[in-house]
Amino acid sequence: MHYLEPLFNPKSVAIVGASHHEGKIGHTVVKNIVESGYKGKIYPVNPKGGEILGLKVYKNILEIEEDIDVAIITVPANVAVNVIDDVAKKAKFIIVITSGFSEVGNIEGEKKLVETAKKHGSRILGPNVFGIYSAKPPINATFGPSKIEKGNIAVVSQSGALGIAMIGRASEENMGLSAMVSIGNKADLTEVEILSYLFQDEYTRVVFLYIEGLENGREFLDIIRKRPPNKSIIVLKAGRSKAGARAVASHTGSLAGSDAVFDAAFRQVGILRADSLEDGLNWVTTVALSPAPKGKNVVIITNGGGLGVIAADACEKYGLHLFDDMEVLKKTFQDVMPEFGSYKNPVDLTGQAGGKEYREALERAFKEDSIHAILALYCDRGDSIEELKEALIEVHKKYRNVKPALYTLFGGEGATSIIQALKREGIPAFSDVEDAVSSLYALYKVNERKDEGELEEIEMDEEKIKEVIENARKERRNKLLSHEAKEILKAVGIDVPEFYLAKSIDDAIEAANKIGYPVVMKVVSEDIIHKTDVGGVVLNIEDEKEVAEAFEAIMENCKRNVPHANIRGIEISKMLPKGIETIVGSTTDASFGKVVMFGLGGIYVEVMKDVTFRVAPVPKKEIRRMIREIESYPLLMGVRGEKRKDIDAIVDTIYRVGLLVDKFKEIVELDINPLIVYEKGAKVVDARMVIKVEK
């Protein structure tokens, strides 16, 4: 049994702050629990005693004879802090509805709640939540609407107001809920633990999660990765924009990670991200009500060509495949329609089609095995719709487990009345065709299971890496010098061409002769960042004489242009032939920790922002997907007569970078820029690393 079972299926609940006054939160919670038909024990607690809704009120929670599964606190913040010790003595789980904690800067109070609870082995949901609903007992321990329909959708919301409004919307839309959890300030229990429960809850088919930020992104991803195949999740992550992120900060104090990283991390583990509330709600409803499609073939059935065209446009936009086997389409639909109809997909039954024609066409579409999903559209003509309504409901109920079918009814009262009837029967129905198509897209997406692949062992010279980092730390430098960064990359098995640090002209000549001409010489100094600008770089050096000249020129230039620079020498390396310049990098994200980045160098990164991220370390299979995501990918595959570049070499480099930053957390930033990729191999030209140095 899951350790959160008592929270979702409590045998007893206490309401600390239960109120005698209707309209007060402490009253509404008791009322909702009672009205939801909860069968366990209900203990209202209020120093005034008496009775609430016929229930005995305890003056103190300690007076209750038994231990309690869930205690709900609704008293003001300062009181909550005072009673938490008593509550934690009695209750396994404490839901702190009370607001006025970290979201308004009261960090201390929140810390006190959590620490006190911890002392007694209790766990806290909240503070700043609207409570919990769970279909299993059932129990509605919220101060939201009392009417909640049972179903298989679990909603988890970081925002209280939005969550409460969602309860209302759910009931308005006939969405049945298995659970509704408000996670608020997430002082103790977070979405991660809640999800771990819901993913094993037999009542839950799909979770809709609203969050504004994540602090434990990695645990979150792991929970998603491990979910059973029959559980789906759709996430609405707000605070996508800069403006939105600002609003988040002023609202919950939650730390919004960079949105590009969120997108990438969600893609990495196969989370479907909704862009709007409406999409999110439409999508979960459709997923909750529909079987997974068994193949890609979608058929559109319509009584109006225009609506069919609009649906076909939307299908293309969402990447859905319109079934186009003319033989099967003809065989299936031709004799359901008048001569001027069209059995081509969209199948146009024409404006004359009514209940009879829809019944027949749908029945055939459901029966034909090579059709995998149905989009049925209807343009309301303002005439009678009873026969149609009946036909849709009957046929759908007969075949509802065979394949998904989504309905769009466009028009006036008649359309509205059919939509409502279908929703009451648990049939996905929409007033807008784009909503139906996007929901079908979501249904396909949530049923795709993501396999990132497995991590493989690599050899890593850990001693060497530690040594380089230690050296920099001794000097209190957080930026590694180019040759240090290269040492580390070499130690992790990345292809770094031979390089030397020369302190004198003789050193330099010896190094150049060892490497072979042409060579490149670059100044090495923590004080010089833009080496080229100060004359610290000479390319294409062909012989010993040029090495000597370059050495002197670089020294002179740097001393003149950056007089106080601490020059550590000059790095000498092979001048590499032309290839495709790429960038491989890593940074530390507030939500997900170490991430790796890949993009094509130069303007692709700087102007087109054509880059892609993953949470590190990343298995090679997933790295291949990552590389294919960039828009300039065809360049790597060879265009305009160029040969295909060595993608395996890029994969290997990113893979090793991922393992490196995962192992050495102190490397907070890393750039290989450029990594030059050839038809065979990929080589590091320049590298940059920032490490964490304790102050």
Added chain:
Amino acid sequence: MHYLEPLFNPKSVAIVGASHHEGKIGHTVVKNIVESGYKGKIYPVNPKGGEILGLKVYKNILEIEEDIDVAIITVPANVAVNVIDDVAKKAKFIIVITSGFSEVGNIEGEKKLVETAKKHGSRILGPNVFGIYSAKPPINATFGPSKIEKGNIAVVSQSGALGIAMIGRASEENMGLSAMVSIGNKADLTEVEILSYLFQDEYTRVVFLYIEGLENGREFLDIIRKRPPNKSIIVLKAGRSKAGARAVASHTGSLAGSDAVFDAAFRQVGILRADSLEDGLNWVTTVALSPAPKGKNVVIITNGGGLGVIAADACEKYGLHLFDDMEVLKKTFQDVMPEFGSYKNPVDLTGQAGGKEYREALERAFKEDSIHAILALYCDRGDSIEELKEALIEVHKKYRNVKPALYTLFGGEGATSIIQALKREGIPAFSDVEDAVSSLYALYKVNERKDEGELEEIEMDEEKIKEVIENARKERRNKLLSHEAKEILKAVGIDVPEFYLAKSIDDAIEAANKIGYPVVMKVVSEDIIHKTDVGGVVLNIEDEKEVAEAFEAIMENCKRNVPHANIRGIEISKMLPKGIETIVGSTTDASFGKVVMFGLGGIYVEVMKDVTFRVAPVPKKEIRRMIREIESYPLLMGVRGEKRKDIDAIVDTIYRVGLLVDKFKEIVELDINPLIVYEKGAKVVDARMVIKVEK
């Protein structure tokens, strides 16, 4: 008075095919006309005579004593063709509801209708339409729903079923209509003439146009350009996708132009294009009900932080500016909210806010001049909403002409009830915040007036151009040779570096010496397309000796690789220094005729498809906008230490190409590839043209 006035405001109507049987189209039309309160004369026509709904039925239209403004034909297609002559004798405008014409391949019948009508000076709307509604008389001469609310939205639909359904939806959503026109097969009257009427119709504020294709794209754009400043248009052009386009073809036989060109043409004249039916309907409703915003500052007012964040995200997505003057925000809102509220935008009145707080906050937002648009959001808590409903309606009605305010009510029954009440009062209200934000975006967009600038005269050596084209035509060649295309570009004033066609080595050396080294040599032959592949190009030729060698090598290579090629000589031109490679092109679009294209050369066009179109000729002001549209535009502005390139030179080249193809319609395709752009100037390296040659 507009010549279509009798169509929209007829003094008399005849219904040819008026039926005695309820449910028949010929009956419904008569019934709708009568029930719409039409005050003019109604003449049902049916050989059976008698009475319909108390109206005398004429056995033949010629029996009617007076001339008729509008005749509506509902008889079957074969009968319609027989009666059209009589009908056209009596009626100025003939609405042919009857289907079964070009949409099912009956081109002849449709031609007969139009030609017969023309003979008598009558005009035809249709065939294959559902009729017309016009608020002015009022008259509902459709076979759709009878209930239509008067208002200021005109709907023009190419699709019949969709149009009828829109009547229903309009009534369901309290959208008031000024007109509803079904244009069907557009055999005679098209959207262009209908728009020319609606743009001068005092009843109409905004037009919603649904089309699947355009045959007269240029007239359409001109009508849009000339519309008065207080008239707006929103277009839903379906058949965007390949799949959609196929559906269009099978539905109306309408020729769908390339969607990228539609997008560009719409942008060029400032048409707002809706992507979905729902967006389109939301947008027109909002535009119909709202004043134009006087500035960019948007304020979000909410009772739930979460909904505020979602709205802020959506505002960023749609490019709306969130007002951020903290001083004004503080002054305006701070004392309407509890201490833990937030006056930062989104303004969070907190979950405690009810009617009183919303009334006060809205009143202040309306009164504050530096706020230009309001998005008011409400998370329904499931409690009483009467006070709020009243507050929203009262405040909005007081200030409705001052600035736009859009409302989102998210939640259950309460939210639905407020939305319905607001809609009844003509207030834009939504159940989804993204719909509200996108509608506000649309309101901003339709109120932006587009100024494309003016065309200026240029000098063009028309004789030369005609001569080159004539020469090719004489040889029945539709592809011009590179040097011919360059001649034409030179004749239109485009910077084509000096070039010569050499027939011998001596010619070649003389030409190279004139041009100055280094030069490029290319084979000239209509039989060799990929010149480089067959060894037909030599670059970077430095002296006379190399010219002679190159000449021989090219001749030998080409004769060996393409033995039967007709080699006309070798083109010699300057080897140009490196610059940014761009492409300027032109093609002939099925809907809009001549269009020009611009993009950065090489992979930007081939891999990234980063190009932009305009309908030619294009004024320079608009060309500047066009160039800024491409994603790689920053490259022209100078990145990574590069200097800004000569954008004026690109503008001038595109401008001249636009005038050229507009003047010489026989140039059906044109590519300047590449046009190399420098810090000063832009030069043609290679050009290609295809002309129309009569077979």
